[in-house]
Amino acid sequence: MTNFPSVALRVGLVGSGRVATQLAPALLAAGHHIPFVWSRTPAHAEKLATQLPDAQVFAAADARLPPADVYLLALSDAAVAPSLAALRWPAKAWIVVFQGTPLLMQLFVVFFGLPLFGLNVDPWLAVAVALTAHASAF
Numbered sequence: 514m515t516n517f518p519s520v521a522l523r524v525g526l527v528g529s530g531r532v533a534t535q536l537a538p539a540l541l542a543a544g545h546h547i548p549f550v551w552s553r554t555p556a557h558a559e560k561l562a563t564q565l566p567d568a569q570v571f572a573a574a575d576a577r578l579p580p581a582d583v584y585l586l587a588l589s590d591a592a593v594a595p596s597l598a599a600l601r602w603p604a605k606a607w608i609v610v611f612q613g614t615p616l617l618m619q620l621f622v623v624f625f626g627l628p629l630f631g632l633n634v635d636p637w638l639a640v641a642v643a644l645t646a647h648a649s650a651f
Contacts, residue, residue, distance in 0.1 A: 522630060525581035526550045527596065529557040533587035537565055543631030549579055553596060583630070590649050611650030619643045 521544045526533045529552040537547055551571040552558035562568040571578060578584070588596055593607065611619065623643040627634055634642075 520629070520631075521545055522582040523548050523580070524630075525578060525584045526561070526587055527578075527584055528552060528587035528592070529554070529561040530587065530589070533585075534561055536585065536587060537561060539632065540630075541565065545631065548581060551578060553592070590645075593649060608650045611647050616643070616647050619647055 524540050524545050524547050526537060526547055526549070529550050533550070537550075540547060547565045547568050549569040549571055550558045550562045550565070552561075553572075555570060555572040558570045558572065562570045569579070586593065586596075620640060620643045623646075624636065624639040627639060
Protein backbone atom coordinates (compact mmCIF):
# COMPACT_ATOMS: atom_id res chain seq x y z
CA MET A 514 0.00 0.00 0.00
CA THR A 515 1.24 3.46 -0.82
CA ASN A 516 1.95 5.75 2.13
CA PHE A 517 0.55 9.21 1.61
CA PRO A 518 1.77 12.24 3.54
CA SER A 519 -0.36 12.82 6.61
CA VAL A 520 -2.20 16.12 6.93
CA ALA A 521 -3.53 17.18 10.33
CA LEU A 522 -7.23 17.93 10.04
CA ARG A 523 -9.90 19.32 12.34
CA VAL A 524 -12.44 16.50 12.49
CA GLY A 525 -15.86 17.23 13.97
CA LEU A 526 -17.56 14.17 15.43
CA VAL A 527 -21.30 13.99 14.91
CA GLY A 528 -22.35 11.20 17.25
CA SER A 529 -20.86 9.93 20.47
CA GLY A 530 -21.65 6.22 20.53
CA ARG A 531 -19.49 3.16 20.06
CA VAL A 532 -18.18 4.11 16.61
CA ALA A 533 -17.19 7.63 17.66
CA THR A 534 -15.63 6.33 20.89
CA GLN A 535 -13.40 4.01 18.87
CA LEU A 536 -12.59 6.45 16.06
CA ALA A 537 -11.68 9.40 18.29
CA PRO A 538 -8.49 7.85 19.77
CA ALA A 539 -7.46 6.59 16.32
CA LEU A 540 -7.90 10.07 14.84
CA LEU A 541 -5.90 11.62 17.67
CA ALA A 542 -3.16 9.03 17.25
CA ALA A 543 -3.03 9.88 13.54
CA GLY A 544 -2.35 13.52 14.47
CA HIS A 545 -5.78 15.03 13.87
CA HIS A 546 -7.60 17.46 16.17
CA ILE A 547 -11.21 16.94 17.27
CA PRO A 548 -12.62 20.38 18.13
CA PHE A 549 -16.13 19.23 19.05
CA VAL A 550 -18.47 16.33 19.68
CA TRP A 551 -22.15 16.65 18.79
CA SER A 552 -24.79 14.30 20.09
CA ARG A 553 -28.53 14.11 20.59
CA THR A 554 -27.65 12.97 24.13
CA PRO A 555 -25.49 15.65 25.83
CA ALA A 556 -24.31 13.25 28.56
CA HIS A 557 -22.81 10.90 25.95
CA ALA A 558 -21.09 13.80 24.19
CA GLU A 559 -19.66 15.08 27.48
CA LYS A 560 -18.32 11.63 28.36
CA LEU A 561 -16.50 11.37 25.02
CA ALA A 562 -15.31 15.00 25.11
CA THR A 563 -13.57 14.44 28.46
CA GLN A 564 -11.26 11.99 26.67
CA LEU A 565 -10.36 14.52 23.97
CA PRO A 566 -8.13 17.56 24.44
CA ASP A 567 -9.97 20.88 23.99
CA ALA A 568 -13.15 19.29 22.62
CA GLN A 569 -16.39 21.23 23.00
CA VAL A 570 -19.79 19.59 23.47
CA PHE A 571 -22.79 20.47 21.33
CA ALA A 572 -26.29 19.21 21.98
CA ALA A 573 -29.22 18.65 19.64
CA ALA A 574 -30.61 22.13 20.29
CA ASP A 575 -27.48 23.85 18.95
CA ALA A 576 -28.24 25.24 15.51
CA ARG A 577 -24.73 25.64 14.12
CA LEU A 578 -21.59 23.61 14.44
CA PRO A 579 -18.14 25.18 14.60
CA PRO A 580 -15.95 25.02 11.51
CA ALA A 581 -14.05 21.82 10.80
CA ASP A 582 -12.19 20.35 7.85
CA VAL A 583 -14.21 17.13 8.03
CA TYR A 584 -17.52 16.33 9.74
CA LEU A 585 -17.55 12.63 10.57
CA LEU A 586 -21.03 11.13 10.96
CA ALA A 587 -20.60 8.34 13.50
CA LEU A 588 -24.28 7.48 13.77
CA SER A 589 -26.42 4.38 13.57
CA ASP A 590 -28.50 4.08 10.41
CA ALA A 591 -31.66 4.86 12.37
CA ALA A 592 -30.13 8.03 13.82
CA VAL A 593 -28.86 9.56 10.57
CA ALA A 594 -32.08 11.22 9.40
CA PRO A 595 -33.19 12.61 12.80
CA SER A 596 -29.69 13.85 13.57
CA LEU A 597 -29.30 15.57 10.22
CA ALA A 598 -32.71 17.18 10.65
CA ALA A 599 -31.73 18.36 14.13
CA LEU A 600 -28.56 19.89 12.70
CA ARG A 601 -30.64 21.58 9.99
CA TRP A 602 -28.74 19.79 7.30
CA PRO A 603 -30.86 18.65 4.41
CA ALA A 604 -31.36 14.92 4.83
CA LYS A 605 -31.75 14.78 1.06
CA ALA A 606 -28.06 15.67 0.67
CA TRP A 607 -27.04 12.29 2.08
CA ILE A 608 -29.40 10.49 -0.26
CA VAL A 609 -28.46 12.55 -3.30
CA VAL A 610 -24.73 12.04 -2.75
CA PHE A 611 -24.85 8.31 -2.15
CA GLN A 612 -27.57 7.52 -4.70
CA GLY A 613 -26.07 9.87 -7.25
CA THR A 614 -22.56 8.46 -7.27
CA PRO A 615 -21.58 5.01 -8.49
CA LEU A 616 -20.83 2.42 -5.85
CA LEU A 617 -17.46 1.69 -7.45
CA MET A 618 -16.46 5.34 -7.02
CA GLN A 619 -17.56 5.27 -3.37
CA LEU A 620 -15.47 2.14 -2.78
CA PHE A 621 -12.50 3.81 -4.46
CA VAL A 622 -12.85 7.01 -2.39
CA VAL A 623 -13.11 5.13 0.91
CA PHE A 624 -10.29 2.68 0.17
CA PHE A 625 -7.83 5.26 -1.15
CA GLY A 626 -9.16 8.34 0.67
CA LEU A 627 -8.93 7.15 4.28
CA PRO A 628 -5.13 6.71 4.12
CA LEU A 629 -4.90 10.39 3.12
CA PHE A 630 -6.27 11.15 6.59
CA GLY A 631 -3.78 8.81 8.25
CA LEU A 632 -6.34 6.04 8.72
CA ASN A 633 -4.90 2.90 7.18
CA VAL A 634 -7.73 0.41 7.37
CA ASP A 635 -8.11 -3.18 6.33
CA PRO A 636 -9.54 -3.46 2.79
CA TRP A 637 -12.55 -5.40 4.10
CA LEU A 638 -13.34 -2.60 6.57
CA ALA A 639 -13.15 -0.05 3.75
CA VAL A 640 -15.60 -2.16 1.73
CA ALA A 641 -17.94 -2.46 4.73
CA VAL A 642 -17.91 1.31 5.32
CA ALA A 643 -18.58 2.13 1.67
CA LEU A 644 -21.33 -0.46 1.31
CA THR A 645 -22.99 0.70 4.55
CA ALA A 646 -22.96 4.34 3.44
CA HIS A 647 -24.27 3.39 0.01
CA ALA A 648 -27.02 1.11 1.33
CA SER A 649 -28.15 3.66 3.94
CA ALA A 650 -29.21 6.02 1.14
CA PHE A 651 -31.81 3.63 -0.23
